[in-house]
Amino acid sequence: MERLTGWFPQAAVEEAVARREEITPELLRILDETTDRAEELSKDAQYMAHLYAMFLLAQFREVRAYPLVVRFASLPEDVLEPLVEDFITQNLGAVLASVSGGDLGGIQFLIENDGIDEWARGSAVDSLVTLVAVGQKRREEILDYFGQLYRGKLRRTESQVWNALVSCTSDLYPAELFDDIKQAYADDLVDPGQISLQYIERQMALGKEQTLARLSAHHRLVEDTVAEMESWDCFQEREPIPHKPSSGPLPAREWQAPPPPVVRDKPKTGRNEPCPCGSGKKYKKCCGA
Numbered sequence: 001m002e003r004l005t006g007w008f009p010q011a012a013v014e015e016a017v018a019r020r021e022e023i024t025p026e027l028l029r030i031l032d033e034t035t036d037r038a039e040e041l042s043k044d045a046q047y048m049a050h051l052y053a054m055f056l057l058a059q060f061r062e063v064r065a066y067p068l069v070v071r072f073a074s075l076p077e078d079v080l081e082p083l084v085e086d087f088i089t090q091n092l093g094a095v096l097a098s099v100s101g102g103d104l105g106g107i108q109f110l111i112e113n114d115g116i117d118e119w120a121r122g123s124a125v126d127s128l129v130t131l132v133a134v135g136q137k138r139r140e141e142i143l144d145y146f147g148q149l150y151r152g153k154l155r156r157t158e159s160q161v162w163n164a165l166v167s168c169t170s171d172l173y174p175a176e177l178f179d180d181i182k183q184a185y186a187d188d189l190v191d192p193g194q195i196s197l198q199y200i201e202r203q204m205a206l207g208k209e210q211t212l213a214r215l216s217a218h219h220r221l222v223e224d225t226v227a228e229m230e231s232w233d234c235f236q237e238r239e240p241i242p243h244k245p246s247s248g249p250l251p252a253r254e255w256q257a258p259p260p261p262v263v264r265d266k267p268k269t270g271r272n273e274p275c276p277c278g279s280g281k282k283y284k285k286c287c288g289a
Helices: 010-018 018-035 049-059 063-073 077-084 092-100 105-112 118-133 139-153 160-171 174-188 197-204 210-212 226-229
Strands: none
Touching: 010 049, 010 226, 018 063, 049 226, 063 092, 063 105, 063 118, 063 139, 077 092, 077 197, 092 105, 092 118, 105 118, 105 139, 105 160, 118 139, 118 160, 118 174, 139 160, 139 174, 160 174, 160 210, 197 210
8 A cells, every 4th residue: 555556555554454453553654654755755756655544544543643744734835735635625634533632732733734735734724614514513613713824814915825715614504603704705815716705694594403404414524545545536546557577577468568658748847836727826826736
């Protein structure tokens, strides 16, 4: 499970789950070491041991992983992004909620720290809604904290953290904080292209009971690493990605020639570069979102 091979190693993941007590210390070590060697490992596009480690530790509800996940998510943006890509926006929130044991300290550290990647901070906001959805936290407690974010704990500069805050407030039914939300839009802190004020108003019209009834459909803990990872695009290769054998050639039936390189007619747009559509936003916040 250390490296990408082009196919999902389901048997290995299932064996790891079956041998939970034995493998947990190794998973913790992998996550800790990945953070220590992040700059080096971010240059290795096939390294992914840390992703398996985070999902498995989340499935195990391993609270010892909590500070390690927080430390990993605090890595500089240019180092973090090559190591995770879509994991940050799609999975980090569920992982944080799953390993937190209901403790908010590490999650709040991520949210309130301006030096941390804004997408990681946004996923930390989302993790709080997950804790409400699974009954580990009361809605009122999280909305009270969200109110503190609106009223001074977040720097009032447009960012993904504000987008996430408004979206997550809406998921919890936004009535108590609706004035704060409107002020955030008035101050241009929220991107209406990601979430519009009209959507928030529709949530209000839907009513508290119906809004909260939908929480569990969109906010869940990590329950099954296989189900979480097996459909990823990187595992949909037709043939395993070949690696140089450590001793002697692989049998011919196992070796597949690598596909020809993709030739682009123009350079790939970086996630932090201006979007080529001309919107004036970073690519990752526009067409690459």
